[in-house]
Amino acid sequence: MTSVTRGDAAPGAYEPSAGCPPPHPHPRTxxxxxxxxxxxxxxxxFGPGDxxxxxxDRTFTPVDVPRQQVAQLHRFLGFSRAVIVQSSCNGTDHSVLLDALAAGDGDxxxxxxxxxxxxxxxxxxxxDAGVRGLRLNFLPHLRQPPDRQEVATVLGKVADRGWHAEIHVAGRGVVEHGDLIRGIAAPVVIDHLGRVDLAEGLDGPSVRALKALLDTGKVWxxxxxxxRVSKTGPPYADAVALGALLVRxxxxxxxxxxxxxxxxxxxxxxDDGLLTDLLGELAPTHDLLERLLVSNPAAFFDF
Structure with missing residues (x-):
């Protein structure tokens, strides 16, 4: 794997924002x-931007990482399917997502x-292109968080499509938005371990709220x-402990x-190779790994 440049963008066409570094240049196998x-x-x-x-009106500018490079990474790591999440830097213009889905051959x-x-x-x-969910961002650095009326309106637009709602929160977000999440009739998935504050511990209020949402049977x-979650850094033992707890x-x-x-x-x-190897700790049996990577996503994303 190699690091990303800005593709064919003209020099100075844009500059990536702080906090948007290029991918790891040499992920381990x-x-x-x-x-x-x-x-x-x-x-x-991402892109190419040209x-x-x-x-x-984006709040950040990424480094170009076109679909070909994402596909290259997937082959390198061993993934044959993927779910592409529209980024807030593209807004509601889904051209880049539609282009990728058209090239995906159903995968x-x-x-x-x-x-x-x-x-x-x-x-x-x-x-028709393969979208099966919508993302609701509650992080102020990405957008003004939606209120209940906006959430109800956008979910109503896709109610007959069977789409899921993807919830992006952080800190105590799973606590603060717990009632709203419970009120969503569609299936719900919470991003990135809820991005909880691990300083609370594995039995803190945010992890308890996350488990309570899982108990509803309609939240993933x-x-x-x-x-993103770890406070200890690579190999992210504290965040892996939370992930393994939730898998069990x-x-x-x-x-x-x-x-x-x-x-x-x-x-x-x-290092995406390191992150992939952590799957052995998150799902330490063949059955758990199969569910996490194959049968669960096949069912949830309608493959």
Missing amino acids: PSILLPPGSCDSHCHI VFPYAP LRGVALIDEQTPAAEIARLH VKVSGAD YAPDRVLWGTDFPHPNIVGDAP
């Missing part, structure tokens, strides 16, 4: 052998960003983003993704 049909349930595609311009699914103005025809186009969680707690409602190429982070991008 994973020692774990992934089961056939393994799915990276959370990744992003082909798929970023939204004028890709998408998660969209829609708003109260998104027309039914656009939702139909997205669904992505046990990814160890590098709700083995049929857990998913995992690389989060490649890791936008909006502190410091350098993590």
Whole structure:
């Protein structure tokens, strides 16, 4: 693997924001052998910006990481399926997502960003292309968090499509938005271990709230983003402990993704080979690994 440049963008066309470093230049070859049909349930595609311009009102500018490079990483790590999550830097223009899905030969699914103005025809186009969910960002650095009326409106637009709601919170977000999440009729998945504050401990209020949401039977969680959650750094033992706890707690409602190429982070991008090897600790039996990477995403994302 090699580091990313800005593709064919003209020099000075844009500058990546602080917190958007290029991917790790030399990820290690994973020692774990992934089961056939393994799915990276959370990744992003950025640009190239001269082909798929970023939204004028974006809150960050990423380094270009086009679909070809994301596909290269997946082959290197051993994934044959993936879910591409529309990034807030692209707004509601899904051109880059649709381009990737069209090239995916049925092995890709998408998660969209829609708003109260998104027309039914656009939702139909997205669904036909392979989109199966919408993301709700509650992180102020990405957008003004949606209120209950906006959440109800956008979910109503896709109610007949069977899409899931992907919830992006951090800190005590799973506590603060717990009632809203319970009130969503659609299936729900919470991103990146809820990005809980591990200073609370594995029995703190946020982890208890996350487990209570899993107890509803309609909430899933992505046990990814160890590098975002960890307070100890690589190999992220504290975050892996939380992820393993959740895999044991709700083995049929857990998913995992690389989060490649890791936008909006502190410091350098993590080693994706290391993150992949952590799957052996998150799901230490063949059955758990098969559920986490194959059967759970196949069911949840309608592969």
